[in-house]
Amino acid sequence: MPVTEKKPHGLARGAANYGDPEFALYLRRSFASSMGYSRAMMEKPVVGIADTASDYNNCHRTVPELVEAVKRGVLAAGGLPLAFPTVSLCEPSLTPTSMHYRNLMALDTEAMLSAQPMDAAVLVGGCDKTVPAQLMAAASADVPSVMLVTGPMLAQRFEGERLSACTDCRRYWARYRAGDVSEQRIGEIEGKLATTAGTCGVMGTASTMACLAATLGFMPLMAASAPAVHADRLRMAEEAGTLAVRLITHPVKPSEIITEASVENALRVLLSLGGSTNALIHLTAIAGRAGVKIDLKRLDALSEETPVLVDLKPTGEGYMEDFHAAGGLVALLRELRDLLHLEAKDLYGRTLGEQLDAAPPFVDRTYIRARATPVSPVGGLVSLFGSLAPDGAILKRSAATESLFETEARCVVFDGLADLANRIDDDALDVTKDDILILKNAGPLTPAGMPEAGYLPIPKKLARAGVKDMVRMSDCRMSGTAFGTIVLHISPEAAAGGPLALVESGDRVRLSVKERRLDLLVEESELARRRAAWRKPAAPKRGWDKLMHEQVLQAPEGVDMAFLRPEGV
Structure with missing residues (x-):
């Protein structure tokens, strides 16, 4: 019988080639020896651990102890754990916004997963842009990878x-x-809003992404919600290390679990959570790396069939610790069972149906409602199309004011963040509670980097008069922790020459959630005049800003970079 050549593993994987492959491995082992590793340890399979600890990232305060727990799991299972640093993203600490650097982190992580010798990886993340960046990287590198999130803070x-x-x-x-x-x-x-380690304690982007990562199959279902300071979080970290070693002998690659079925399951969960609008952009980017497209019209169809069942802030009253104690993602998925693709598999090779069959049946209906008594009978997000958003826009109806769903009104336009900051609180601003506030030139192509500025503040003179909500629209994003009747991700963005670029104060705009329409009510002849006068904004001259500007895609494509996606996607 022919002898099958064993593929290199551990430190022997991907050795540099100096014209003498054996010397390359000899050199690698020699330098590893200087770190105190024995030859026996160097012969073991390697699990890389993406370490995103940073003094700038409060959400990742517990990462060092999580990494140590992962190492325990790897060593106990017979592997060699090797941690390595990557870019770490924290929303409050970055200018112009962490979204501007999500693709940089994905590129960094992908390069390190591919370039360094490892047989599997554990990705330690948490703050909302880190998890999608890591999963995008894993999908592109296609290295068997376990996701480990830091977990939410306590209220x-x-x-x-x-x-x-x-x-x-x-x-x-x-x-x-x-x-x-x-x-x-x-x-x-x-000083009382964030008093423990962890990500935001509500169903914001970080928690939504944790739930979607688990639904896709990258970690156990209950690992999505365990609090950051709970001992279970360390046990889950240890299990992640053990699972990563298992993936070396029983490989399950990201390309095998990011499928049309698992992505649609994740969309169902997003809708049922009343989850973050940001998560749609991130899931689109992750899926796109695996060649799976997300259609906004399909999202809208799913939203009409999928109720909101989770009663957490910002759309309800509870916090993530309540969701976890109420049965977490397991309980939610059990309620959605007949709507899900139960054949989708996780990293253990288990189907979603098998996971739900094996899980405890407990559920607390205070926070995870039954289908018969939902928070809302329809999903949290809707897609909008029309003359103002030819390629689509998003509204989080579960966090909006229903009486504003059908609005036709005059608009007050702000041309970028500086204009917004300069005029929004001016008592001379010509604005009423019935107007529509529009922010343009804040999308992914702009120096603003598509910030979470879509949550335009209510003008102070209206806020003082008791106005709590009004229709707001933009080509940027809003935090998953925010609320209000806010239209986001208008595409194409203004800086790309989309219709949003042509809107002026005094124009009338029509929003119809019922018809899924967003229309600019201006004569075509006038729009043609404005279009002829429009000029493309100046492009950045150097560095990451320049590369992003040249390569970044629009919101319906996940704001990924064109050269990082597979051909044909």
């Missing part, structure tokens, strides 16, 4: 109420702008 009890970042941040700040919370009080609240 803080303070003077009769519970607080947690960042929905409560926004709620209190809106009250401060309206004048019914004092400067002293807002200062007191500032």
Whole structure:
């Protein structure tokens, strides 16, 4: 019988070629010896651990101890754990926005997964752009990878109420702008909003992405919601290390679990969570790396069939610790069972149906509703199309004011973030509560980098008069922790020459959630005049900004970079 040549593993994988492959491995082992590894350890299969600890990233405060727990699991299972640093993203710490650097982190992580010797990987992330960046990288490198999230923070009890970042941040700040919370009080609240390690304690982008990563199959279902400071989080980290070693002998690659079926399951979960609008962009980018396309019209069809069942902030009352204690993702998926593709598999090779059959049956209906008594009978997101958004836009109806769903009104337009900051609180601003606020030139092609500025503040003079919500529209994003009647991701964006670029204050715009329409009510002859006068904004001159500007795609394609996607996608 012919002898099958064994593929190199561990430190022997992907050795540099100096014209003498054996010397390359000899050199690698020699330098590894200087780190104190024995020859026996160097012969073991290698699990790489993407370490995203950073003094700038509060969400990742527990990463060092998680990495140590992963190492325990790897060593106990017979592997050699090797941690390596990558870009770490924290929304409050980055200018112009962490979204501008998500693709940089994905590129960095993909390069390190591909270039360094490892048989499998554990990706340690948490803050909302890190998880999609890591999964995008894993999909492109196609290295068997386990996702390990840092987990959500706990809510803080303070003077009769519970607080947690960042929905409560926004709620209190809106009250401060309206004048019914004092400067002293807002200062007191500032120190009570985030008091433990972990990601935002509500169903914002970080928690939504954790749930979607688990639904896709990259980690156990309950690992999506365990609090950051809970001992279970360390046990899950240990299990992640053990699972990564298992993937070396029983490989399951990202390309095998990111499928049309698993992506549609993830969309169902996104809708049922009342989850973050950002998660749609991220899931589109992850799926795109595996050659799976997300159609906004299909999303809309799913939304009409998929109820919101999770009663958490920003669309409800609970926090992530309540969701976890109520049965977590397992309980939610069991409620959605007949809507899911139960044949989709996880990293253990188990089908989703098998996972649900084996899970405990407990559920707390306070936070995870039955299908017969949903938070909303339809999904949290809707897609909009029309003359203002030919390629689509998104509205989070589960966090919006229903009385504003059918609105035709005059618009007040802000041409970029500087214009917004300069005029929004000017008492001379010509605006009423019935107007539509529009922000343009804040999309992915702009220096603003598609920030979470879609949550335009209510003008102070209206806030002081008691206005809590009004229709707002933009080509940028909003935080998953935000709320309001807000149209996002208008595509093509203004900087790409989309119709949004032509909107002027005083124009009339029509929003119809019922008809899924977003239309600019201006005569075509006038639009043609404006189009002829429009000029493309200046492009950045160097560095990452220049590369992003040249390669970034629009929101319906996940704001990924064209050269990082597979051919034909």
